[in-house]
Amino acid sequence: MAYLGNPKETIAVLQKYGFNFQKKFGQNFLIDTHVLNKIVDAAGVTKEDLVLEIGPGIGTLTQYLCESARKVIAVEIDRNLIPILQDTLSEYDNVTVINEDVLKVDLKKLAEEENGGRPIKVVANLPYYITTPIIMGLFEQHVPVESITVMVQKEVAVRMQAGPGSKDYGALSLAVQFYAEPYIAANVPQNCFMPRPDVSSAVIRLTTHKNPPIQVKNEKLLFDLIRASFNQRRKTLLNGLSNAQNLPFSKEQVAEAIEKAGLSANVRGEALTLMEFARLADVLS
C-alpha cells in the first residue's frame, strides 16, 4: 500500500471504497506530506512509544506513526472506515484499530494495560467538534500521557497558549496550562486537507507537567472560580464571582478573599495568572 498523504492516493482509496465524507464526524483528511512529518516530529515519537491516535480516518497519519512508534492504538468512530484501515495499514503489525467513540473509551485503563503504567503519547488530527472534551478528558481523567500533539482549529490553539492580558486568554488557557506546557509547532492552511475545512488549523503540542506548577487545596473550586470569572468577562472579579450561580460566596466574602489573596479590589478575572487564581481558591476553600 502506498503512502496516503497526497491528493492522488487519497482519492484512489476513497473511490475504491466508495467512501462518503461525514461532516458530523469532522472528517478532513490530511493530504500534505510536509504537515504529516511536522506532526510526527513535533510529537517526538520514538520506537519506545505507545501512541494513541484519535480518529485515524483512512490511516494517513497512522502509517507515519506505525513507522516511528513501537505500537499504535487508533480509535475511530466511523465504521465505514474500518475496512479501509484494514487495507491501508495491512503492512503494519504494530497497530490496533478500535471502532468506538473515543469519548466512551476508558483511556486510562487502556493506557495502563497497554503500556504497563508508563505514560503514552497522544497524536491526532482531531475532529474539531470535540477538541475540548477530548483534551480535557485526557487531563481530568488522569490518563497517563507524556504529551498530546494535535491538529486543532487555529483559534483554539491560540487560546490554549494565551496568557493574562491577551484577548484570547480564558478558561481553556488556564485549564490546559494547569496540566501542560503548550507549544504551537505549525500553522496549517485549509488546502492541506480533503475536504478543505472552513477554518485554519494549527499543530499544538501539550507537554504534561511532571510536577504540577501550582498546588491548590481544592481543584474543583479553582476551576469553578475560573469559569465564573470568564463567564462574565467584562465584570470585575468581585462582581463576577459574587453573582455566579455555581458559587456560594457573598459579595463580602469575595471582597475579603480578594484582599487576602493580595489582589486589587477592582481587578478583572482576565488579568489573573493561574497562580493568583490558585491563591484565591485557597483563601476561599
Ligand code: SAM
Ligand atoms: N487522521 C486522519 C487524517 O489526518 O487524515 C483523519 C482526521 S479527521 C480530522 C478526524 C477523524 O476523527 C475522522 O476520521 C472521524 O471519523 C474521526 N472521529 C470523529 N469523531 C470521533 C469520535 N467521537 N471518536 C473517534 N473518532 C472520531
